[in-house]
């Protein structure tokens with residue numbers, strides 16, 4: 001097979017029709033968001049079955065409610081809008097430095113949150129804005145952080161790659177590829193040690209999946225039966241490198257060898273929810289598991305990458321048309337008569353306003369004080385001396 005043939009066969013695997021949405025309602029559901037029908041059970045089927053390695057896969061049948069379906073739609077539409085707005089802010093130079101957008105991958109963030117609690121931990125790489133929002137972070141704190149303002153979730157000192165929200169179990173936001181995975185295993189060690197019944201989701205990309213530190217950390221997690229879920233967000237590219245050029249075996253769910261794994265349609269929020277629920281139960285009894293989320297990023301790798309030099313525009317628009325996570329939920333909402341197309345459009349309009357208001361508010365926040373350069377950097381009490389670039393003169397002695 002030529003490289004071009006390999007590329008086009010891997011491209012065709014990216015496309016999977018939305019037509020497999022099948023669902024049934026256990027009762028006749030009418031539109032009334034605030035009534036008791038909010039909690040009626042709706043049964044949906046995941047887009048495709050799970051593929052399992054070293055374990056029995058969970059069922060394709062997932063239970064939901066009108067309330068959850070509507071919240072999936074709203075949460076994903078909000079994430080999508082936030083990322084589009086971040087793109088504009090970057091282009092108008094209000095966001096500087098690195099910025100990696102998550103649009104296309106929203107079902108992973110939303111489905112994962114639906115299966116866990118804020119006592120469970122999540123740690124991820126630099127594509128972190130939507131994970132932060134899912135953990136309960138606010139739009140104002142997110143935009144303020146992106147624009148380097150005091151009101152940001154990391155006080156404006158971290159920027160796009162370093163969102164953090166420890167009070168609801170979000171441990172960042174990391175810029176060094178793969179480095180968050182051993183940290184995540186450390187979190188799961190603490191969880192096992194304190195026997196609190198919580199778990200850690202350590203997220204990484206298909207590019208990071210080839211790194212050695214991941215296997216070292218996984219070995220320890222398996223050896224000590226730690227409650228660690230390794231979530232490989234396979235968006236099929238590491239910067240401009242397609243997975244087939246970087247990985248001898250791109251079956252990332254199998255790469256743990258002795259560690260079980262599941263391949264999940266990461267564009268289907270219900271498949272993600274089902275897989276994460278299954279994984280949480282699994283790791284609390286049996287030790288780590290790998291979830292490979294088959295997903296896609298619409299934007300380029302970061303703002304300096306137009307995203308169209310190493311893949312075709314047809315590939316991107318094909319995924320948008322056939323697998324888009326927001327459109328999948330829109331179809332489910334409509335097929336269950338939970339809202340009309342116009343009502344969903346109105347929700348999207350409100351979301352647009354919510355995002356614009358948050359940006360305006362974030363812009364009001366000042367930049368951090370210059371003295372903040374020295375806080376949260378060193379442990380206090382060592383009297384560390386700071387020198388200028390000439391290294392001759394002591395400029396400050398830190399407390």
Ligand SMILES: Cc1ncc(C[n+]2csc(CCOP(=O)(O)OP(=O)(O)O)c2C)c(N)n1
Pocket residue numbers: 127175176177178204205206207208209235237238239301
């Ligand atoms: C240790 C290290 N090597 C290289 C880089 C540069 N780099 C940043 S992102 C990236 C690609 C990672 O791709 P993947 O893991 O698939 O994540 P994605 O960006 O697709 O979410 C690389 C090579 C880095 N930040 N850290």
Ligand SMILES: [Mg+2]
Pocket residue numbers: 205206207233234235236237238239
């Ligand atoms: Mg990737």
